Amino acid sequence: MNLHQLNTEARAGHVNELNLIAIEGGDYLLEARVNGRAQPLADSQGKRLRVRSVEEARELLKPLPMMSMNLLHWSVQDEMCGMGQHPEEDLKVPISPRSAW
Template identity: 60%
Template sequence: MNLQELNAYAIAGKIDELNLISMEGGIYLLEARMHGAAYPLSDAHGQTFHLRSVEHARELLHSFPHLPFNLVHTSVHDEMCGLGGSTEESLKVPIGCQH
């Protein structure tokens, strides 16, 4: 989903929430959730759109309708300790409504 499609779905009220996923290395990915499915934001070339920060995401989405907006941190503790992946849920922190 590109930015224009995301905006159209947001205006139509079809987006349940936006999740900004914090990745290792200071990279953030934005995904829209609709009907339980995740749709990552892509750039003009169809590649995953990388954001620099929460503020970068807010600047990008400043003209969008109000939507629930969350910061999601994936757990890397087990992998760092050599214990393998866990079944624990990622940490999801509401960062307010995006507008």
């Protein structure tokens, strides 16, 4: 899904939420939940859309309608030594799609 398609789906009311997923190296990926299904956002070359910060994501999404947005960090418990068996819990924090500055 590209930004134009996201805009169309958002205006139609089909976007449940938008997730900004933190990945290694300080980058973030954008994923829309459309009608309950995950739809990764792609750039103009069809590759996964990466942004460097929450503010860069907000700037990119500024022209689009307001949507529920979350910052998502995957669980790191499975990578930690000696943690034993714990249920995997991702961190999902609601954030404002518009800058607080």
